[in-house]
Amino acid sequence: MAGNSFGKIFKLTTFGESHGKAIGGVIDGIPAGLKIDFEFVKNELARRRPGQSSLVTKRNESDEVEFLSGLKDNITLGTPIGYIIRNIDAKSSDYNEISKAFRPSHADYTYVSKYGIIESAGGGRSSARETVARVVGGAFAKILLANYGIEINAYVNMISTINLENDYHNYDMGKVESSPVRCPDTVASDSMVKLIEETAEKGDTLGGEITCIVKNVPVGLGEPVFNKLNADLGHAILGINAVKGFEIGSGFKSSAMKGSEHNDLFYSEKGEIHTRTNNSGGIQGGISNGEDIYFKAAFKPVSTIMKDQKTVDIQGNPVVLKAKGRHDVCIVPRAVPIVEAMTALVIADHLLQNRVSKL
Numbered sequence: 597m598a599g600n601s602f603g604k605i606f607k608l609t610t611f612g613e614s615h616g617k618a619i620g621g622v623i624d625g626i627p628a629g630l631k632i633d634f635e636f637v638k639n640e641l642a643r644r645r646p647g648q649s650s651l652v653t654k655r656n657e658s659d660e661v662e663f664l665s666g667l668k669d670n671i672t673l674g675t676p677i678g679y680i681i682r683n684i685d686a687k688s689s690d691y692n693e694i695s696k697a698f699r700p701s702h703a704d705y706t707y708v709s710k711y712g713i714i715e716s717a718g719g720g721r722s723s724a725r726e727t728v729a730r731v732v733g734g735a736f737a738k739i740l741l742a743n744y745g746i747e748i749n750a751y752v753n754m755i756s757t758i759n760l761e762n763d764y765h766n767y768d769m770g771k772v773e774s775s776p777v778r779c780p781d782t783v784a785s786d787s788m789v790k791l792i793e794e795t796a797e798k799g800d801t802l803g804g805e806i807t808c809i810v811k812n813v814p815v816g817l818g819e820p821v822f823n824k825l826n827a828d829l830g831h832a833i834l835g836i837n838a839v840k841g842f843e844i845g846s847g848f849k850s851s852a853m854k855g856s857e858h859n860d861l862f863y864s865e866k867g868e869i870h871t872r873t874n875n876s877g878g879i880q881g882g883i884s885n886g887e888d889i890y891f892k893a894a895f896k897p898v899s900t901i902m903k904d905q906k907t908v909d910i911q912g913n914p915v916v917l918k919a920k921g922r923h924d925v926c927i928v929p930r931a932v933p934i935v936e937a938m939t940a941l942v943i944a945d946h947l948l949q950n951r952v953s954k955l
Contacts, residue, residue, distance in 0.1 A: 597711070597721070602832070606740075606945040608733035612680075614723030620680035621729035623666070623736055625948065628674025630740055632667065640735040641681075643773070643933040644728060651776055651792050651929065658684060661732055677736070681728050696909045697917050701899035708910065724837040724927065727934045734937020737944035746943060747811045750935045752779045752928050753892065755788040755804035756795075764809050764890060777929045796925045799902030803838070803895045804928035806935050810878070810889040810943060817884040817946040824882025825889075825946055832938040833893045838927055841894030845877025860887075893935055895928050 601609040605625045612619035638661075645659040659681055666677030698705040703722035708714045738748060749769040753760045760767070760781055767780040777792070779785040795802050818825025830842045850858055853875075860871035860880075871887055878889035900923045907917045924930065 602835075603941055603945040605948040606737060606941065608730065608941060610726055610729035610733075612683075612726065612729070613720040614683075614725040615720075616683060618680040618682045619726060619729050620678070621733055622679075623677040623733050625945075626666075626672050626674070626677065626736060626740065627948075628672055630672040630736075630743075632670050632672065632736065632739060634670065636739065637661065637732060637735040640731050640738075640933055640937070641728065644731050644930055646924075646930075651789065651925070659728055679729075679732055681732070683725075697915050698907050698909070699899065699917060699919075700905050700907055701896075722837075727837065727937075730941070731933055731937045734933070734940045737937070737940035740944050741940060741947070744814070744947065745812045746947075748808065748936050748939050748943070749811075750778075750806050750808035750932045750939075752777055752788070752932060753805050753807040755779075755926055755928055756791055756802045758784055758787050758791060759805075760784055764807055769809075772932070777926075778932045792926050801898035801901050801924075802926040802928075803840075803897040804926060805895065806893045806928060806932055808891055808893070808935050808939055810939060813878060813884045813886065813889055813943065814947075814950075815884060815886040817943065817950050818879065818882045820882045823949075824879075825884055825942070826877070826879045826882060828942050828946065829889075829891060829939065832942045833891070833935060836893070836931065836934055836938060838895045838898070838931070839893050840896045842891065844879065844889075844891040846875040847877075847892065850875060893931075895931060898924050898927055 600611065601607055603625070607624045608621055609624070610619070610621040641659045641661060661679050661681050664678040664680065666673050666675045704714060707720075707722055714720060741748070749772070751764075751767065751769065751772045752775075755777065760779070769780065771780040771782075772778050775782070775785040777785055777788045779788055792802060818828070826844050829844065833839055833842050846853065846858060858875050860873045860876050862869055862871055864870075869886075871885065874887045874890075876885065876887070877891060878884055878887040900919050902919055902923075905917045905919075907915060909915050
């Protein structure tokens, strides 16, 4: 199976299945001498972990990470950093009855068609459980980026039809974690919680959107052809489970604008060049221009619903799927740290690439 590694210099490789013994990863290319705040890494994992509130899956994983290599006295050695997160609350029996049925909108059919075999319990390698390893890698990337003053913050701007109308400048990122759905608007947050609870009672699921902002990115990250910074961000975010859309800056709205409306005009102040607007989303010609990078990621509704669904089994015979187990009604709030992690991996990788390109 290909596609288990991400990045060019700051590289993350992950391994493990949803109901296997452990999920793990290897971070390679991280510079030596970087001091790691393990409490920060732990907190990042806690933001993603299942069982954190009544609104998410009841699977109760502690998500404690065990580091195997690449560190001494909390300092990176510059060698590969290996780690594992053991699965302690997997219930594979929940999948016994549906192990031969193709679950609608899951990876079952495509997976077995491609590989000829599938670990049906929990979705195996295609499960969002794998993203726990990405959050560890993203935490290390964030620590590296903090040394350059680069900040990454994401929040839920929409769940189903409840949408924040203002852009990110109007919200206090300090309020995100105090919301059970990671929405910085109190009124909208309460409405989202109510909608999730009502949808859970009906056995259905919801999707939504996450906005991510990267501040203090230096000018010059990214390449003008195949390694565009915006393209690599799109690659990273669209590689997260359930993501169906990605737009950066003005995004799809730009197609309805005139050039005179969309162009970001330059000005100079105190020896620095900036743009008066930021429809470009901080990236022009595939290269960062020093303004805030911001984008949105759209998540589809969770595919596993607590309603009977017609499907077929592995032989093509019609069956009725009766889902069991513990599943999120809306994955979007738990996906916020995943979006931040993948963003951090991209920015850290390009930061190191940029350093090499200037040697």
